[in-house]
Amino acid sequence: MDMQTSFLDRLFDAGLLIDTGIDGLYGRSGQFEDVIAAFERLIDKFGGADGAEAMRFPPGMNRAFFEKSGYMKSFPQLAGTVHSFCGSELDHVSLLECMEVGEDWTKGQEATDIVLTPAACYPLYPTVAKRGNLPKTGGLFDLQSYCFRHEPSKDPARQQLFRMREYVCMGTEQHVTDFRQRWMDRGVEMMKAVGLEVTIDIANDPFFGRAGKMLANNQRDQNLKFELLIPITSVANPTACMSFNYHQDAFGTKWGLNLEDGSVAHTACVGFGLERIALALFHHHGLDVKQWPASVRKTLWG
Ligand code: ATP
Ligand code: ZN
Ligand code: MG
Numbered sequence: 210m211d212m213q214t215s216f217l218d219r220l221f222d223a224g225l226l227i228d229t230g231i232d233g234l235y236g237r238s239g240q241f242e243d244v245i246a247a248f249e250r251l252i253d254k255f256g257g258a259d260g261a262e263a264m265r266f267p268p269g270m271n272r273a274f275f276e277k278s279g280y281m282k283s284f285p286q287l288a289g290t291v292h293s294f295c296g297s298e299l300d301h302v303s304l305l306e307c308m309e310v311g312e313d314w315t316k317g318q319e320a321t322d323i324v325l326t327p328a329a330c331y332p333l334y335p336t337v338a339k340r341g342n343l344p345k346t347g348g349l350f351d352l353q354s355y356c357f358r359h360e361p362s363k364d365p366a367r368q369q370l371f372r373m374r375e376y377v378c379m380g381t382e383q384h385v386t387d388f389r390q391r392w393m394d395r396g397v398e399m400m401k402a403v404g405l406e407v408t409i410d411i412a413n414d415p416f417f418g419r420a421g422k423m424l425a426n427n428q429r430d431q432n433l434k435f436e437l438l439i440p441i442t443s444v445a446n447p448t449a450c451m452s453f454n455y456h457q458d459a460f461g462t463k464w465g466l467n468l469e470d471g472s473v474a475h476t477a478c479v480g481f482g483l484e485r486i487a488l489a490l491f492h493h494h495g496l497d498v499k500q501w502p503a504s505v506r507k508t509l510w511g
Contacts, residue, residue, distance in 0.1 A: 226238075231369070252399070268355035272321070291320075304317060329373040343474060364442050366484070396437045403508050407450075433454065453477070455477045
């Protein structure tokens with residue numbers, strides 16, 4: 210049995226994660242949720258004075274916005290769409306017959322106007338664009354959403370439905386890169402306060418296909434993405450628990466996000482992988498929260 214399987218099994222045995230029969234789709238215990246809630250309060254403490262506007266979107270988004278985002282160009286392998294039965298009574302009869310004999314009953318499902326949210330910030334850009342020019346101070350937003358990515362895995366840190374807390378900043382290049390640097394520093398400080406050793410490294414997104422290799426190299430060459438890494442299931446390949454993305458003016462141009470003077474906004478987003486952070490805490494301090502170091506408990510629960 211490899212290390213990953215055993216950490217996942219230990220999480221199941223302790224009841225912290227609940228097996229659904231699908232890799233990467235888990236229930237969470239009250240204790241697991243309590244750790245996430247406590248860590249989110251810590252995020253609030255670090256980010257609270259910045260005056261971000263909080264918004265919460267459901268885990269599904271407007272399909273038209275998703276299409277416009279270009280997600281299918283870059284990450285078709287990860288996307289999840291919502292389909293429904295839209296047929297007649299006759300179609301219903303054949304649907305049930307299909308299910309009865311174990312044939313593929315999903316073929317007749319039709320796409321709805323909703324797709325699963327791939328990252329917490331995706332619904333934000335068109336929402337803000339609709340408001341008109343940003344104020345002089347730019348924009349700062351506080352988001353949290355369940356996100357879907359079709360990447361089934363036995364690694365408990367790679368889930369198909371997981372929560373991302375994000376701050377998104379819109380403004381000049383200097384403004385948003387300062388924002389990103391501030392959160393890199395805060396990320397290191399926060400993880401230290403909960404007893405986790407971290408490293409920060411340049412990263413890239415998993416762009417699809419051969420053309421995607423070039424996009425990934427370009428992202429690295431331009432220092433557009435950094436990750437805060439913590440060993441969870443492997444020391445050699447530590448897990449990205451936060452990411453820090455600078456989009457230049459790509460989203461500003463795509464969505465028509467403009468500053469007060471009419472120039473195109475630059476944007477950056479900082480994401481916390483909430484399940485991954487909880488898993489890092491359980492991995493490092495043990496599965497019994499009562500046994501965690503007093504300093505860590507004090508940081509999280511006062
Ligand atoms: P990885 O390189 O591990 O796939 P990522 O680059 O895809 O991570 P982002 O797209 O930057 O990650 O997502 C923001 C944050 O969401 C990540 O820093 C991570 O903490 C979390 N995250 C991403 N994918 C998953 C997943 N499959 N399960 C749990 N958390 C995830
Ligand atoms: Zn984002
Ligand atoms: Mg990924």
